[in-house]
């Protein structure tokens with residue numbers, strides 16, 4: 120199983136998920152322009168079965184339509200964010216749902232706080248694609264219309280912190296001092312993971 124991190128635009132990350140020797144692939148968050156992801160799909164000779172959107176914001180979803188015209192994938196998003204995606208979603212997702220891409224298993228983890236329907240993707244107990252829920256060293260904005268500091272604090276503490284340390288965190292933006300890290304290290308160094316109370320968390324500038 121391979122997860123490729125693809126820089127898209129200035130600082131967005133798209134992710135291509137596929138298995139060696141199999142044709143089926145999923146693209147997570149095509150971004151504003153999917154040119155880099157489309158080139159990788161072409162180079163690898165893959166068929167795109169799914170686009171998975173971690174949340175509805177346009178910098179993650181605007182290229183859904185152009186990719187769909189080329190590959191006819193199903194577009195998947197959490198049921199709370201799907202109606203806000205331009206062009207909509209074909210399949211809505213819920214917390215705990217399992218997707219299979221070839222022999223790759225993807226578990227949907229609902230992590231609201233940046234948006235109401237934000238999700239993280241746990242891929243084969245190896246990778247955690249965190250969208251705009253968790254960045255390296257930080258978390259996504261909670262001051263936008265769908266955001267909530269209290270809800271983000273719960274998502275980080277009740278969902279993300281309970282996951283195993285060996286996971287590789289693959290965020291939705293290249294905002295940190297490195298493009299990815301282990302979850303175990305982020306638990307030790309990230310200010311949003313270290314905050315020990317809601318008051319402290321919501322006071323982080």
Ligand SMILES: [Fe+2]
Pocket residue numbers: 174176233251259
């Ligand atoms: Fe976002």
